[in-house]
Structures are given as structure tokens and as C-alpha cells.
Amino acid sequence: MLDINMIRENPGYVKEGLSRKGFNVDFTEFLEKDKSRRELIRTTENLKAEKNKISSEIPALKKQGTDLTSVFARIKEDSELIKLNDQRIADLDKEMSGFLESLPNLPDDDVLSGGKENNFVIRTFGNVPEFSYEPKHHVDIAESLGIIDYTRGVKLGGNGFWIYKGLGARLEWAILNYFIEEHLNDGYEMLLVPHILNYACGYTAGQFPKFKEDVFQLKSDDESGFTHFILPTAETALVNLHRDEIVDEEKLPFKYFAYTPCYRKEAGSYRAEERGMIRGHQFNKVELVQYTLPEDSQAALEELVSKAEKLVRGLGLHHRVSKLAAADCSASMRKTYDIEVWIPSMNDYKEVSSASNAGDYQARRGNMKFRRKSTGKTELMHTLNASGLATSRILPAILEQNQQADGSIIIPEVLRKWMGGIQKIG
């Protein structure tokens, strides 16, 4: 959510920022509503003040035996007007917050305008691997090694599900262990969170109401719609930890990470080129989240990116880091870096981590504040998140980038201690 004061004071600036994100908006109507709302509040509060004043004198007058019939009548009249006005104010509030909720975050000043075409690569690690033979697709590799069962995955869950088995399951688990160990070493606190979350979590994260169709909703028995959903990413849980809290300044930053599967509908997004585990309804991810002071969030974002990069580098996979253009950042985010790993069969890079700074956007939605020691005042925290990492593209990348002419796969050094020391599969 954007700061309403910022819109009041500088609607042109906000409009321009949103347009950089491809979001065209006209504040005229909103500002008119805001103005009439405030006028209404003023007159209504004056009425209330008067009414309260008279009310407070009633007990004394009653004691004196004064006839209060006319006073009662007068107050009753005021009360009816007050009720009417309050209703109008509430209506305006609802309209205005509905509008505010729908606005995405403003992009950072140093983020380029426009969409994907304006993303630019800031770092690359390694080179596109060359093969002296025709490299195989990860689905074919996984099937011939018997480490992933796509057919039975579909039997159990339908299209978009697979089963890790044997050394495939161990490899997947080794990757996760590697991530977890790195984050623990860096002083992040590990959390295992609920996978079923309530509506407010999705709202705070900025995913609801706009993207509520993208998650698996748990329908409630009555007609009230859904109250819970299965998390699409651990970010949704982690970013709600301090919802409706005011913490002391010195407690910040909070640095958390969690492993969860991520459950996504991905309705209609399947493409032939994404066969395999590039885009599934369920994939494993370790997610990092930081809550920081406003002045520290930029540095925290750099820290998160470098952590995610370090993980991919540690696996020895060719990858690149891009800074996303404004419209390619998700709605809640001011600035996002993507880390993309090379997938030979797709002849392209695919995202394994997205590291973003939400600024105070999520904090405002979730009412997450800290008390500044020097002023004694409360301010909104900043929230950041980064995948560290999603495995669903890492494992294909390992299979494809590390494949050998004989069909075997070299296991990255850092994973071997979790795989009984074996060096290759096949």
C-alpha cells in the first residue's frame, strides 16, 4: 500500500512512478473523495463533541430534577445525523482503500522504466557449457537414471507434479541442506511455518486481493468465500510474522529463512518448452526474509542477492544476475534482482531466485512498525525477501549442465557430504 499522504502532497510524482511500472492512474476522483471525506469527518466530529458535552452534563441535571425531554430529543436528532455521516464516511473509506489497495508499489529511482525488455544483466558467472555431443533434456536424463518419476507423479497429483526418488530425492534434499547450512552460517534464523495461511497473510504480502486466483484456496463451508489458502511461497508466511506489531528499533533487522514447498495453480501457463520441473504446482524452496530499518533496506537487498548468488556459484552452475525493469518487478516491490541459471535444453536462463525490496509497502498493509529511539515515534519497517533458492530449476540445471557423455551426472562438490560421499549418479 502506498502512503496516502504522498498521494495528497505529490500526486504527480506518484502518477509518474506508477506509469514507469506500466500502471496508468488518475488521482482526480480519489483526491476529491479524500477532500469530501475529511470535510465530513470534521463536521461529524464537531457534532460528536457537542453531543458528548451535553451527555456528560445529564447526570448532574437529572439530580437537580430538571426536565430533560427536550435535551433527549435534541441529542437523538444529532445522533441520527451522526450515524448517517459515519455511514457515508465508511463508504468513502471503503472506496478509497479499495483503490489504494489496487495500486502497486512505486519503483525505486534507480530502476529502469518499462517491462522485461529493459531488464539488464549486471553480472554473469561462468560460461555457457559446451558439449561435444548432443546434450540431453533433464527429463530424459532423470528418467534414464531413474531419479525422478514424472509418470507416477501425474498419476498421484495430475499434470505438474513429479516424484523425486532414490538418488533424485537425496539430491533434492542435499541441495536444501546446503542452502540451510549456508543461511545458518550467515546468522539467519530458521523457521518452519504453517503451510496453510489465513487471508490476512495474502493481503499483507500484497498478493491479495489481486492474485488470489493464483493460489490453492481452501473453501469454507458457508458462502463467505475462502478464509485460508496453501502458501505459494514461504514469503507469504515470513512477511506476516510481525504483522500488527511495534518493535523496538534495536531489535531490527530480523533475518529469517524457511523451507517450504510452494504450491501454485499456474493455471494455463504450461508450455511445451517447460516440460519437466521448470514450472510445477509444487516445488521446494528456501526463502529468506529481512525486516529492516528504512535506511538499511538497500544494503539488505544487496546482501540478499549476494547470498543467493553465492549458493548458485557454490554449485558451479553458469548463471547471471539481472536487475529488473519497473514493470517486471512484482506489484509489491520497489526493486528486484533475478538470478537466472542456464538451462541448456531451453537454450535460456531461468529464474532460481528473485530478491526484492518492498520498502514499506507490505509493512503498511500489515501494520508493521518499529519505535525510533531518537524520536520516540513509530515508523514503518521495510521488508525484503529473496529465494535462497528454489530447487525446481537448480536440479534441472545440475542435471543438464553436469551431464557427461556416458549419461552420468557429476554431483557438485558441496552436496556430496549429504549424499554419502558419492561423486556422480549413473
Added chain:
RNA sequence: GGAGAGAUGGCUGAGUGGUCGAAGGCGUUCGAUUCGAAAUCGAAAGUACCUUGACCGGUACCGCAGGUUCAAAUCCUGUUCUCUCCGCCA
């Protein structure tokens, strides 16, 4: 799933219709005392919104949403959550 109890400020905990934004205690901050500290004494301190240049002032908030009443933390209805017991199940 059944029965019961509860939800009040940073925490604890009083408060069953009017002077209650809310006692007391703990904790916090400031001051006094002290060489310093502890103890003691005095004082301050909630959140949001409206208004103001700022102070002042005003309004709302006792889980949430309604209702009754001139007036609600207090009465009524609904709802959410928590706890206890029973049942069922991993």
C-alpha cells in the same frame, strides 16, 4: 464434532449503564536522593484519525461487526480467536 470459560493498555489485572482512555501492580522513560547504584519519593508515557506552522484541542478505539439507550468496556445479537474437559483421528 460436543460442553464450558475467556478476550481490557508493553505485560499483569480491576472494572455490570453516566465524572472510564479506563484503578492497582510490574516493566519503561525523566527528575529527586546517592560518590555511583539498589531501594525510596515525584512525574511522564497507548494507537489511529481530524485540526494546527507547532503547541493546544477534538474524535474513535476495552477481540471484531451490529443492536438497545439521551448515554455502553459494562446490556442484547452475531462472529472470530484462545483456553479447559469430552469424543474422534494422526
